[in-house]
Amino acid sequence: MEALIASFGMVAIAEIGDKTQLLSFVLATRFRGRHWAIIAGIFAATVFNHLFAALVGGWVAHFLGPDLLRWILGLAFLGFAVWALIPDTLDDKPEPSRYGPFLTTLVLFFLAEMGDKTQLATVALGAKYANLALVTLGTTLGMMAANVPAVLIGEKLAQRFRLSTMRFVAAALFAIFGLLILFKVNLGLGLG
Numbered sequence: 547m548e549a550l551i552a553s554f555g556m557v558a559i560a561e562i563g564d565k566t567q568l569l570s571f572v573l574a575t576r577f578r579g580r581h582w583a584i585i586a587g588i589f590a591a592t593v594f595n596h597l598f599a600a601l602v603g604g605w606v607a608h609f610l611g612p613d614l615l616r617w618i619l620g621l622a623f624l625g626f627a628v629w630a631l632i633p634d635t636l637d638d639k640p641e642p643s644r645y646g647p648f649l650t651t652l653v654l655f656f657l658a659e660m661g662d663k664t665q666l667a668t669v670a671l672g673a674k675y676a677n678l679a680l681v682t683l684g685t686t687l688g689m690m691a692a693n694v695p696a697v698l699i700g701e702k703l704a705q706r707f708r709l710s711t712m713r714f715v716a717a718a719l720f721a722i723f724g725l726l727i728l729f730k731v732n733l734g735l736g737l738g
Contacts, residue, residue, distance in 0.1 A: 549675035553684025561692035570696035577647035587651025603672020623724030
């Protein structure tokens with residue numbers, strides 16, 4: 547259960563202000579009134595992307611010794627903390643598509659998530675926890691928790707919460723998680 551909770555919390559907070567959340571805002575504007583097709587596209591893209599990422603993490607963990615894995619994971623999460631402080635921008639705005647909101651969202655969201663901090667965090671979480679299904683479920687639910695509101699109430703949400711504050715919270719969580727791993731701290735959460 548801790549794999550689910552850690553995966554959900556880390557990705558939900560890290561996704562705030564991320565380029566894929568910005569993409570959710572843009573797609574909701576582009577395909578007005580087609581929110582559920584956009585949400586379904588985000589869900590499908592995330593499941594495929596994060597399942598692959600968790601599998602890669604599990605595979606890496608299988609071949610590395612526990613001490614080397616601990617150092618790699620701890621330093622990776624500290625790197626994610628720094629990365630979370632850097633604001634994302636949406637470089638390529640989607641062009642109008644003849645493929646409809648679901649397929650357009652599926653493809654754009656899957657591609658935007660490649661190499662993204664939430665995908666790389668999923669790799670690290672897959673390496674940390676043996677239950678890849680719970681990691682994938684947690685990270686997918688975290689992505690949905692951050693992106694569904696972006697699709698449904700995007701502009702109002704952006705006015706209510708400062709993205710810079712959320713980036714700081716995400717960075718702090720990544721740093722805490724990284725330090726707990728590096729220093730083998732066990733708080734009953736499986737972090738040590």
